[in-house]
Amino acid sequence: MSKQVVSLNQVTIRFAGDSGDGMQLTGDRFTIDTASLGNDLSTLPNFPAEIRAPQGTLHGVSSFQLHFADHHVKTPGDAPDVLVAMNPAALKANIKEIARGATIIVDSDEFTSRNLSKVGYETNPLEDGSLESYKLHALPLTSMTVNALAELSVSRKDAERSKNMFALGLLTWMYHRPVEATENFLNAKFAKKPDVLAANLLAFKTGWNYGETTEDFAVSYEIAPAKMEPGKYRNISGNTALAYGLIAASQRSGLKLFLGSYPITPASEILHELSKHKKFGVITFQAEDEIAAVGSALGASYGGALGVTTTSGPGLALKTEAIGLAVMLELPLIIIDVQRGGPSTGLPTKTEQADLLQAMFGRNGESPAVVIAPSHATDCFDIAFEAARIATQYRVPVFILSDGYIANGSEPWKLPKVEELPDLHVEFAKTQENFLPYDRDPKTLARPWAIPGTKGLEHRIGGVEKADKTGDISYDPKNHDFMVRTRAAKVAGVEVPNLEVDDPTGDAKVLLLGWGSTFGPIGAAVDALRANGEKVAQAHLRYINPFPKNLGAVLAKYDKVLVPEMNLGQLAMLLRSQFLKDVTSYNQVRGLPFSTTELIEATMAVLND
Amino acid sequence: MTDLTLTKKDFTSDQEVRWCPGCGDYSIVSTVQSFLPELGVARENIVFISGIGCSSRFPYYMETFGMHSIHGRAPAIATGLAISRPELSIFVVTGDGDALSIGGNHLIHALRRNVNLKILLFNNRIYGLTKGQYSPTSEQGKVTKSTPAGSLDTPFNPISLAIGAEASFVARSIDSDRKHLTETLRAASAHKGSALIEIYQNCPIFNDDAYQIVKDGGTKDGAILRLVHGEQIKSSTHGVIFEAGSMKVVPLDSVNESDIIVHNANHPDPAYAFALSRLSGSQLDHVPVGVFRDVERAEYSTLVNDQIADAIAKQGAGDLSALLSSGDTWVVQ
Numbered sequence A: 001m002s003k004q005v006v007s008l009n010q011v012t013i014r015f016a017g018d019s020g021d022g023m024q025l026t027g028d029r030f031t032i033d034t035a036s037l038g039n040d041l042s043t044l045p046n047f048p049a050e051i052r053a054p055q056g057t058l059h060g061v062s063s064f065q066l067h068f069a070d071h072h073v074k075t076p077g078d079a080p081d082v083l084v085a086m087n088p089a090a091l092k093a094n095i096k097e098i099a100r101g102a103t104i105i106v107d108s109d110e111f112t113s114r115n116l117s118k119v120g121y122e123t124n125p126l127e128d129g130s131l132e133s134y135k136l137h138a139l140p141l142t143s144m145t146v147n148a149l150a151e152l153s154v155s156r157k158d159a160e161r162s163k164n165m166f167a168l169g170l171l172t173w174m175y176h177r178p179v180e181a182t183e184n185f186l187n188a189k190f191a192k193k194p195d196v197l198a199a200n201l202l203a204f205k206t207g208w209n210y211g212e213t214t215e216d217f218a219v220s221y222e223i224a225p226a227k228m229e230p231g232k233y234r235n236i237s238g239n240t241a242l243a244y245g246l247i248a249a250s251q252r253s254g255l256k257l258f259l260g261s262y263p264i265t266p267a268s269e270i271l272h273e274l275s276k277h278k279k280f281g282v283i284t285f286q287a288e289d290e291i292a293a294v295g296s297a298l299g300a301s302y303g304g305a306l307g308v309t310t311t312s313g314p315g316l317a318l319k320t321e322a323i324g325l326a327v328m329l330e331l332p333l334i335i336i337d338v339q340r341g342g343p344s345t346g347l348p349t350k351t352e353q354a355d356l357l358q359a360m361f362g363r364n365g366e367s368p369a370v371v372i373a374p375s376h377a378t379d380c381f382d383i384a385f386e387a388a389r390i391a392t393q394y395r396v397p398v399f400i401l402s403d404g405y406i407a408n409g410s411e412p413w414k415l416p417k418v419e420e421l422p423d424l425h426v427e428f429a430k431t432q433e434n435f436l437p438y439d440r441d442p443k444t445l446a447r448p449w450a451i452p453g454t455k456g457l458e459h460r461i462g463g464v465e466k467a468d469k470t471g472d473i474s475y476d477p478k479n480h481d482f483m484v485r486t487r488a489a490k491v492a493g494v495e496v497p498n499l500e501v502d503d504p505t506g507d508a509k510v511l512l513l514g515w516g517s518t519f520g521p522i523g524a525a526v527d528a529l530r531a532n533g534e535k536v537a538q539a540h541l542r543y544i545n546p547f548p549k550n551l552g553a554v555l556a557k558y559d560k561v562l563v564p565e566m567n568l569g570q571l572a573m574l575l576r577s578q579f580l581k582d583v584t585s586y587n588q589v590r591g592l593p594f595s596t597t598e599l600i601e602a603t604m605a606v607l608n609d
Numbered sequence B: 001m002t003d004l005t006l007t008k009k010d011f012t013s014d015q016e017v018r019w020c021p022g023c024g025d026y027s028i029v030s031t032v033q034s035f036l037p038e039l040g041v042a043r044e045n046i047v048f049i050s051g052i053g054c055s056s057r058f059p060y061y062m063e064t065f066g067m068h069s070i071h072g073r074a075p076a077i078a079t080g081l082a083i084s085r086p087e088l089s090i091f092v093v094t095g096d097g098d099a100l101s102i103g104g105n106h107l108i109h110a111l112r113r114n115v116n117l118k119i120l121l122f123n124n125r126i127y128g129l130t131k132g133q134y135s136p137t138s139e140q141g142k143v144t145k146s147t148p149a150g151s152l153d154t155p156f157n158p159i160s161l162a163i164g165a166e167a168s169f170v171a172r173s174i175d176s177d178r179k180h181l182t183e184t185l186r187a188a189s190a191h192k193g194s195a196l197i198e199i200y201q202n203c204p205i206f207n208d209d210a211y212q213i214v215k216d217g218g219t220k221d222g223a224i225l226r227l228v229h230g231e232q233i234k235s236s237t238h239g240v241i242f243e244a245g246s247m248k249v250v251p252l253d254s255v256n257e258s259d260i261i262v263h264n265a266n267h268p269d270p271a272y273a274f275a276l277s278r279l280s281g282s283q284l285d286h287v288p289v290g291v292f293r294d295v296e297r298a299e300y301s302t303l304v305n306d307q308i309a310d311a312i313a314k315q316g317a318g319d320l321s322a323l324l325s326s327g328d329t330w331v332v333q
């Protein structure tokens, strides 16, 4: 008799295990197969800072959460419906966040008294009744995998390592995901290691068959595709989208892309990704430190390239002085800060939004720069493009403030048509008589981009204050005052689109205003509040310096403005100082995105105030 | 190219030079301006990038492209320019504080990478611009405003440091010796890759006569050990010999003429040039002057751009649409 199939609207699954258990890979594969079925989705990888934290310990637990649905998905989901826990540590580290009634699949082989006591379990939770209110499937994943692979010529260790593929096979069956793509992926990944390939393929198949044949799993689930705009799609993470956006900007501007970078979590993937694309003429330079990284990017910009530097908070601190030089030289420069928990080394693998004021003001003197922030993973592509537009047109440093959440998280992306991407063509200054390096375009206030190699344009620039027009050294008080104000006016005058407000009835009682990666969580909370009949509006800032021209009017329209941030109120401080608006800050810095529930509660508190 | 019959005047900018009277920087800028015409490079293809310090004012006086950047970072900025514009002739101008203190990290990495930069290190053994604190090349015991009881730090020998940093071209010259400085600039320019020239520079205001022994008519011939490739290493009174596994400066009349080392700037073993660099103690009784080391090694920006050319040759030029739709894709109807 064939098994029962149940239709669901949405599911959230969390894969958790030791950092060596391959949970990120398992999650990635499940995500790609889910995307290809046409579900909308959002992911949240969460891993320890240590590469191989001690086995079986709580702080060595790595997890990957995926939320997928037959409708538009805004967050990776709050409480998972399914937890796959590969050992007692993974169970213990995650159980608090699992709602009663949820499904828990564990590898019972790992629940030995030694492993249990390592994480402080006095009794075995699989046997002591503490998991009674969950749908518990305690499966000997390790031994089933090892037994299944007994005929193969792989070591016991390699066989045990394949147990994540057993789990993936089982979940693939449970949720009717396609098997071919994972098989193709394994074929490619282990092409040079036939033994390991065979082990992984067989473990995957065995997991699938286990679901299909045993009575332990009576039901499987279907989630219909989400309604999405027609087109070609792929799944993409924020960091990859930033890298692609930069390449696209380089292609559409005709400028050589130069990345100067020093490795740092969670920004390194952008360096890795761009290093793969030399055939686009992309130059990646792994510098000796962040100062050299930004310095080399500025040197390349001076020479007429699209100079970019990527980093995270501690690295940004080091780049400060050179960014000030870029402000003074008035050259294009893109600085990507993939924010993580701070201060100092802080929480390297966790997300936070606490570098906003550093980007805004973290330089000596009056040193204005443009600050923009992507709202979600696929927005990273557009924001990179936008940064290139602003940097090259206005010849200013532009900060992109991404963060660990959207850098690693992924979502489906409708591929843009290359020919429809805006033209970013820029003109360098041409040979001319009496060249004035600090003469300005009256509209943008940009000075000429006069690159070495252009006859007749030989000139000297530097960090010492410049005389208007000639760019010669000038200590004249009036000139300094003028130049400081001009640099400020240039950044303030950067054209950015107006802020759009989502307020369907037009009479919302509260506006939720965010920036950066809180877009999804705020949106999910707004949806839930509206479903409960609450009148709430949402607006999200992609442009922080300068703010959109209509921001003052938007703020004035709402009595109550709630500003959720993963910091202690940095955007709120800017809003209050610029608009004298007493916005309400809602903050948390736990290293994870906001949950929908807490944002609903925070909004209700404001509504009932 | 027809318009390359340039003269010193063509390389002199209209900016008023603002160093103190008698500063060694004057003769250096004048020598470089006189030398550049023979490079045969158009003015627009020459770039001077400096850090901060008296010496780093240099680019303002050159009628070429120039950037007066921030303290210590010129090699990093110049590296980005050199990699992305390998056809340019790029000079870095730096001081002993700029290059060896705040910018030490960038200097050693530029040298080990062998980026095509000609680095002119003006060593006055003092911080000039900040009015006279001791520098990383000041001799131990130096009394300055910040070290009234004498400095405690062991100084760097810039030549030893550069050789230790895998430099492929390392030389020393003297501000007032225009002929020698010109020869050294010529040799550095002919070298493919990074070239470090330490230039002894007098700061009459804060460290006057630091190099008196190699400038004074009465002492210089005896103190300077000329480094000329293929010729014996000696001064008017002393010569350099190998002894007990090391190099030693000895009076000429105490050795056989044939025992004096014949200089080989192309010696593959950096230990040779390093040993030479150790002959001058911090008191400078004897000072090797000239090219210590000049060896061939692949230049960095060529390697970088070769990798790109290779990728294009093997895979074809990048196709953006193909890139965006790489990996697993699906179509929504």
Ligand SMILES: Cc1ncc(C[n+]2csc(CCOP(=O)(O)OP(=O)(O)O)c2C)c(N)n1
Residues within 6 Å of the ligand: B052, B053, B054, B055, B056, B071, B094, B095, B096, B097, B098, B099, B122, B124, B126, B127, B128, B129, B130, B135
């Ligand atoms: C980040 C920074 N720190 C300190 C200074 C102050 N400062 C300017 S030049 C200098 C030392 C310069 O010494 P050196 O490189 O030997 O150049 P000289 O003036 O002797 O030619 C210092 C400490 C600065 N400009 N920037």
Ligand code: SF4
Residues within 6 Å of the ligand: B018, B019, B020, B022, B023, B024, B025, B054, B055, B124, B128, B129, B202, B203, B204, B205, B206
């Ligand atoms: S302080 Fe010394 S180094 Fe600086 S300009 Fe004056 S003399 Fe030259």
Ligand SMILES: [Mg+2]
Residues within 6 Å of the ligand: B053, B095, B096, B097, B122, B123, B124, B125, B126, B127, B128, B135
């Ligand atoms: Mg000095």
